[in-house]
Amino acid sequence: MPTPSLIRALSFLNFIDDYTHYTIITFLKKKSDALSHFLANKKLVEIQLNQEIKILQSDNGGEFTSNEFNHILQSQGILHQPTIPHHPQQNERKKRTLMDAA
Numbered sequence: 001m002p003t004p005s006l007i008r009a010l011s012f013l014n015f016i017d018d019y020t021h022y023t024i025i026t027f028l029k030k031k032s033d034a035l036s037h038f039l040a041n042k043k044l045v046e047i048q049l050n051q052e053i054k055i056l057q058s059d060n061g062g063e064f065t066s067n068e069f070n071h072i073l074q075s076q077g078i079l080h081q082p083t084i085p086h087h088p089q090q091n092e093r094k095k096r097t098l099m100d101a102a
Helices: 031-048 067-075 089-101
Strands: 011-016 023-028 055-058 079-082
Touching (some): 023 031
Parallel strands (some): 055 079
Antiparallel strands (some): 011 023
């Protein structure tokens, strides 16, 4: 983000349920925090919505392609579908909508 959030975060993650379009936005101070925020939001979805995450689609950012992240996804039975490299069009629309709303 060009302007820091109130908590001085310059990045954010958005989790979107494909079926309901339910969206969770999480602000990140460091991109390396992505894994811990994913796990916290996974727990929230499982408890509050009584659903399991089956597929995670993400861009090819390093925070989603680390060995630790992939190991956790595999151990939890979550299929990881990264978007095509160098084609940000696949996830830019929702990010632009969120930035405009902010």
